[in-house]
Amino acid sequence: MTTDIGTLQAYLDGALAADEQARVAAHLAQCDACRRQVTAVQAAGWQTAALLAALEPGPADLPAAATQLAQLRAELPVAQDALWSRWLRRLNEMRGNIGEHGLIRGTPPALRAGAIGALVVLLLAGMFTFAPARDAMAQFLGLFRVQQFTVVDIDSSARVQSFEDMLQSGILGQPEILRDFGDEQVVADVAAAEALAGYTARLPAELPEGASMAKLSVTQGPHVRLQVDRPTVQMALDMAGVTDVVLPAFDTAAVEVDAPYVVQAEYKVDNPYGERDAGMMLVQAPSPEIDLPPGIDPATMGEIYLRAVGMPAADASRIAQTIDWTSTAVIPFAGDMGAYQEVTVDGVPGLLFEESGATSDRGRERVLLWQRDGVVYGLLTWNVSDSGMLLVADTLQ
Amino acid sequence: MTNQWSQRSDARSVSGAAHRSETEFDALFMAHYDSVFRQAYRVTGNAPEAEDLTQETFLRLHKVQLDPGRDHNVRAWLLRVVTNLAYNQVRGDNRRDRREDAVFDGQSVAPDPADVAVRNDEQAQVRQVLRRLPERDAMLLLLRHAGLSYNELASVLEVAPGSVGTLLARAHAAFASAYEEATGGSAGGDDDDH
Incomplete structure (x- = not known):
C-alpha cells in the first residue's frame, strides 16, 4: 500500500475520506520512511504558508468595504439596471421564483410585498393598466387589463425608478394570496398549451432563418387581494415627493386581481449577426379580471400616478384627461431610457x-x-432584425 | 460574456437570478470584500491595483447572476476570478519587465516605486519568486492559501479532486526551492531542526 506525497498532503490537510485518514495514520505509525516523508511535506507546506503570509496588505492598505461598495454602485453601468433586464428580472421574479418557491413560504416578505403588492397597489391608484415601462413584462403576467398601450413622455427615468423602488419596499403592505402563482408547465405543443390555459394561443407560422423553438410553457397567474387604507397611500405619495394632491375619500379599499394563464414561447436564433447569441421570447395572456373599489375616479388617480413618476402638475392634469385609464397601459418613458416608435403589427x-x-x-x-x-x-x-420581429408578429395564427 | 437570456432554458438559474436582489449583492460584497482584496494584493502587491481588480471582480459578480444552487460557491468563484484577473495583470507587467530588461541591457529591473513605498524587501522577493513559478502552481498555492477546499480547487483547476494533494505538494516543494534559489539558499531560514 503506497502513501505518495499527494496522499500525505491530503492527509495533512484532512482532505481524505475518514477511513482513508485512519488508514494513513495507522501506516505512518509503523513506517519510518513515510513519517520522514510526511514531515518533509509538512515543512514545505509550512514554508509556503509563511512566505505567502508575508504578502498580506498592511492595515492602511485595506480599503473600507462600505466605501468601495458605494463607489461600485455609483459606477455600475446603466445597462446593469437596463430596461430589458429589469423586465426580465421582474418577469422571472413573478413567474419563476415566486411560482417555484411559493409566494408565502419561500419568498422574503419584502419581495412578496414588492412583486405583488407594488403592482396591485398601483392598481389602487386607479390604474387598471399601471405601467412603468420596465414593468411591462410583469404586466403580461396579468396584473392588469390592457386594451391599448400609450407612452407618456417624461423628463427622466429617475423618478419612475425611485417610485417603483419605494413600492417595492413593501410600504403598502402585504397582499393576501388567494391563489399562488402556478408552476411553469412545459408543454409539447400549442394544443397542450391551450388545453391548460383555456384560451386560444397563437404562435408564428413562420420564423426568421435559423430560429427554432426552445421551449413552450404555460404558467397560471395568481389571484391576490390587497387592502390598503387612505393614510398609507398618502404616505406612499409623500415619499414619492407628491405632496400636493388630494386622494379620493375612502377608508380602506380592496383591490383584487385574478390573473390568467400566460403562454410563453422561447426561440433560439442561430447567428443572425455573426457570433452573437440571438433569440426571442413571445408572451401572451388575456386581460386579467380586476375588481376595483367603487367610487374612485380613474382619471384622478391616473393624474396622481403621473405626478408620482415625475410629470409636472399641469401636464399630468391635462394628459390624465386624455387617457382612458380603464383600458390603457400607460408607459412613462424618458429619453434616457431609450427610444420607442409606434408601429403596425399583427394588423393593429x-x-x-x-x-x-x-x-x-x-x-x-x-x-x-x-x-x-x-x-x-x-x-x-x-x-x-426588424424583419425577423415583424415576421413573427405578423404570422401569428 | 454571460448572456442572461441564454440561461433562460434553465428555470432554476433564472429564478435564482431573480433571487439575487440588490440587497443580496450588497451583502455578498460586504462579506467577501476583504478576502477578495487581499488575494488581489497578494498577487500585485499594489493597493490601488488590488482595489481596481477587486471592483472589477464584483462588477462581474453583479453581471453573472449565479445559479442559486451554487450560492455556497460565491466565495470560491470570487477568489478564482480575482486571482485570474490579477494574474492577467501581472502577465502584462512581466512582459513590460522583460522589455525593460532588454532596453536596459541586463541591468536589474528597477522596482516599482509603489513597491518601494509600501513593501519591504522580503515581500517583494516572495512575490517575485511566486511570479516565476508556473502559473498553475502559483494560483493553486494562492487559492489554497485563501482557503479554498480540495473540491473547490479541483473544480477551479479542472482536475480530479484526488490529484489536488499531489499538485499541492509539488507546488509547495517548487515554491520552497525557487525561494531558496532566489535567496541563495539561506534567507528562507525555514530549514526546520527536527
Whole structure:
C-alpha cells in the first residue's frame, strides 16, 4: 500500500475520506520512511504558508468595504439596471421564483410585498393598466387589463425608478394570496398549451432563418387581494415627493386581481449577426379580471400616478384627461431610457421599444408590445432584425 | 460574456437570478470584500491595483447572476476570478519587465516605486519568486492559501479532486526551492531542526 506525497498532503490537510485518514495514520505509525516523508511535506507546506503570509496588505492598505461598495454602485453601468433586464428580472421574479418557491413560504416578505403588492397597489391608484415601462413584462403576467398601450413622455427615468423602488419596499403592505402563482408547465405543443390555459394561443407560422423553438410553457397567474387604507397611500405619495394632491375619500379599499394563464414561447436564433447569441421570447395572456373599489375616479388617480413618476402638475392634469385609464397601459418613458416608435403589427397598432445603449453587452434588445382581440402580446428579442420581429408578429395564427 | 437570456432554458438559474436582489449583492460584497482584496494584493502587491481588480471582480459578480444552487460557491468563484484577473495583470507587467530588461541591457529591473513605498524587501522577493513559478502552481498555492477546499480547487483547476494533494505538494516543494534559489539558499531560514 503506497502513501505518495499527494496522499500525505491530503492527509495533512484532512482532505481524505475518514477511513482513508485512519488508514494513513495507522501506516505512518509503523513506517519510518513515510513519517520522514510526511514531515518533509509538512515543512514545505509550512514554508509556503509563511512566505505567502508575508504578502498580506498592511492595515492602511485595506480599503473600507462600505466605501468601495458605494463607489461600485455609483459606477455600475446603466445597462446593469437596463430596461430589458429589469423586465426580465421582474418577469422571472413573478413567474419563476415566486411560482417555484411559493409566494408565502419561500419568498422574503419584502419581495412578496414588492412583486405583488407594488403592482396591485398601483392598481389602487386607479390604474387598471399601471405601467412603468420596465414593468411591462410583469404586466403580461396579468396584473392588469390592457386594451391599448400609450407612452407618456417624461423628463427622466429617475423618478419612475425611485417610485417603483419605494413600492417595492413593501410600504403598502402585504397582499393576501388567494391563489399562488402556478408552476411553469412545459408543454409539447400549442394544443397542450391551450388545453391548460383555456384560451386560444397563437404562435408564428413562420420564423426568421435559423430560429427554432426552445421551449413552450404555460404558467397560471395568481389571484391576490390587497387592502390598503387612505393614510398609507398618502404616505406612499409623500415619499414619492407628491405632496400636493388630494386622494379620493375612502377608508380602506380592496383591490383584487385574478390573473390568467400566460403562454410563453422561447426561440433560439442561430447567428443572425455573426457570433452573437440571438433569440426571442413571445408572451401572451388575456386581460386579467380586476375588481376595483367603487367610487374612485380613474382619471384622478391616473393624474396622481403621473405626478408620482415625475410629470409636472399641469401636464399630468391635462394628459390624465386624455387617457382612458380603464383600458390603457400607460408607459412613462424618458429619453434616457431609450427610444420607442409606434408601429403596425399583427394588423393593429403596437409599440416598439429599444433601449439606449443596449447594443453594448447582450446586443440589440427590443420589445414589441401590442394587444389584439383581448389578448396582450409581448415579443422580446435580442439581436434579431426588424424583419425577423415583424415576421413573427405578423404570422401569428 | 454571460448572456442572461441564454440561461433562460434553465428555470432554476433564472429564478435564482431573480433571487439575487440588490440587497443580496450588497451583502455578498460586504462579506467577501476583504478576502477578495487581499488575494488581489497578494498577487500585485499594489493597493490601488488590488482595489481596481477587486471592483472589477464584483462588477462581474453583479453581471453573472449565479445559479442559486451554487450560492455556497460565491466565495470560491470570487477568489478564482480575482486571482485570474490579477494574474492577467501581472502577465502584462512581466512582459513590460522583460522589455525593460532588454532596453536596459541586463541591468536589474528597477522596482516599482509603489513597491518601494509600501513593501519591504522580503515581500517583494516572495512575490517575485511566486511570479516565476508556473502559473498553475502559483494560483493553486494562492487559492489554497485563501482557503479554498480540495473540491473547490479541483473544480477551479479542472482536475480530479484526488490529484489536488499531489499538485499541492509539488507546488509547495517548487515554491520552497525557487525561494531558496532566489535567496541563495539561506534567507528562507525555514530549514526546520527536527
